Amino acid sequence: xxxxxxxxxxxxxxxxxxxxxxxxxxxxxxxxxxxxxxxxxxxxxxxxxxxxxxxxxxxxxxxxxxxxxxxxxxxxxxxxxxxxxxxxxxxxxxxxxxxxxxxxxxxxxxxxxxxxxxxxxxxxxxxxxxxxxxxxxxxxxxxxxxxxxxxxxxxxxxxxxxxxxxxxxxxxxxxxxxxxxxxxxxxxxxxxxxxxxxxxxxxxxxxx
Ligand SMILES: C[S@@+](CC[C@H](N)C(=O)[O-])C[C@H]1O[C@@H](n2cnc3c(N)ncnc32)[C@H](O)[C@@H]1O
Numbered sequence: 001x002x003x004x005x006x007x008x009x010x011x012x013x014x015x016x017x018x019x020x021x022x023x024x025x026x027x028x029x030x031x032x033x034x035x036x037x038x039x040x041x042x043x044x045x046x047x048x049x050x051x052x053x054x055x056x057x058x059x060x061x062x063x064x065x066x067x068x069x070x071x072x073x074x075x076x077x078x079x080x081x082x083x084x085x086x087x088x089x090x091x092x093x094x095x096x097x098x099x100x101x102x103x104x105x106x107x108x109x110x111x112x113x114x115x116x117x118x119x120x121x122x123x124x125x126x127x128x129x130x131x132x133x134x135x136x137x138x139x140x141x142x143x144x145x146x147x148x149x150x151x152x153x154x155x156x157x158x159x160x161x162x163x164x165x166x167x168x169x170x171x172x173x174x175x176x177x178x179x180x181x182x183x184x185x186x187x188x189x190x191x192x193x194x195x196x197x198x199x200x201x202x203x204x205x206x207x208x
Pocket of ligand 1: 020052053054055056057058059066074075076079095096112114115118129172184
């Protein structure tokens with residue numbers, strides 16, 4: 001079931017965006033959802049930002065409003081061709097997040113939304129290591145992704161969503177402690193900020 005709907009949502013951008021919009025109602029709408037992980041960041045027009053696993057530019061569209069130095073990276077040529085069409089203001093790089101073609105310390109901010117739940121555990125470790133490497137000292141990694149709900153009322157909604165659209169890696173992420181994984185890579189991390197009854201988490205980690 002998940003595979004068919006998942007494939008369809010990746011094939012048709014209108015379907016992916018429609019589902020995202022629907023899911024984002026849980027935090028007050030898409031605009032708020034897309035900017036949850038950007039709160040409290042100091043971003044100026046020169047800030048070097050990487051939108052990691054940028055997809056078709058769903059959050060890149062907000063990042064380019066703050067900075068003229070935004071790079072979107074994704075492994076999918078189809079998503080990148082859409083991103084290039086949707087938001088030509090950013091530069092796009094086709095690569096794997098676990099092996100990024102950037103120098104050490106290249107970015108002030110690395111952002112990723114709704115992507116880490118697609119990674120296998122070992123892959124996730126590699127990606128966090130790479131993020132640490134490409135950030136400058138004092139730079140910030142900010143992410144938004146699923147989390148085990150703390151309010152039981154949100155459990156059925158999240159479970160149905162994961163069952164329809166996600167794979168086993170998303171269920172694994174619910175059992176993982178991302179803040180601990182970031183700390184293990186050397187990030188300074190506060191507790192995750194939870195939204196939508198705890199079913200979404202925002203984590204910001206600083207490279208000390
Ligand atoms: C669920 S989409 C999220 C897209 C966008 N960030 C958003 O918030 O809607 C996950 C994205 O991660 C990309 N992706 C998955 N594994 C990747 C990897 N190992 N390296 C780079 N991109 C990857 C996929 O191609 C897809 O565009």
